[in-house]
Amino acid sequence: DTEVTQTPKHLVMGMTNKKSLKCEQHMGHRAMYWYKQKAKKPPELMFVYSYEKLSINESVPSRFSPECPNSSLLNLHLHALQPEDSALYLCASSQPDREVKGQYFGPGTRLTVT
Amino acid sequence: ELKVEQNPLFLSMQEGKNYTIYCNYSTTSDRLYWYRQDPGKSLESLFVLLSNGAVKQEGRLMASLDTKARLSTLHITAAVHDLSATYFCAPGRDDKIIFGKGTRLHILP
Numbered sequence: 001d002t003e004v005t006q007t008p009k010h011l012v013m014g015m016t017n018k019k020s021l022k023c024e025q026h027m028g029h030r031a032m033y034w035y036k037q038k039a040k041k042p043p044e045l046m047f048v049y050s051y052e053k054l055s056i057n058e059s060v061p062s063r064f065s066p067e068c069p070n071s072s073l074l075n076l077h078l079h080a081l082q083p084e085d086s087a088l089y090l091c092a093s094s095q096p097d098r099e100v101k102g103q104y105f106g107p108g109t110r111l112t113v114t
Numbered sequence: 115e116l117k118v119e120q121n122p123l124f125l126s127m128q129e130g131k132n133y134t135i136y137c138n139y140s141t142t143s144d145r146l147y148w149y150r151q152d153p154g155k156s157l158e159s160l161f162v163l164l165s166n167g168a169v170k171q172e173g174r175l176m177a178s179l180d181t182k183a184r185l186s187t188l189h190i191t192a193a194v195h196d197l198s199a200t201y202f203c204a205p206g207r208d209d210k211i212i213f214g215k216g217t218r219l220h221i222l223p
Binding site: 031041042044045048050055056090092103104105108 | 147149155156157158159162202209210211212213214215216218
């Protein structure tokens, strides 16, 4: 299994809602990532978990809250988002220290904040 | 801070032609990736370059890395329409990789 899955595929939420994005991989990778990508822009790193511990937080606003319940799962909890947070949210995974095959990306969740 | 400059940002070319995309980065990097992204889709890993002088080829695409010049290239040979996409280079350091702005490649039939 060389796949990263993400749910939901699409999400529309109001500014007062609370929702979560989910990411799952069963490749035994021990590093997992959240990226945000706006249209016609490159992905921007948000968070990195390495061996289930948060190792990088790229100064992301607290309305985004990551969680790594186990080595296969990564969540991104969303609360009180702004319309400018609308974007494609990509999850990726890799084997840390030996990224000979790069990061595997999931299909993304397209988020619209109304 | 690792910065990445990719050029050109947009490239329109005829089928059958050759072209090169350039990727310069600012500080020492221990690996470099090339990714492809089709419109509305996720990213697909094309190449991972791990050492100076590394060259990898897959079909009509060939990637190379010069760590001393902090330069990677993606060369397209005899382009075909199916290669139309956005191509990102992404050097890595420690736990993270930084994406270039991407090259939107449009190949005219």
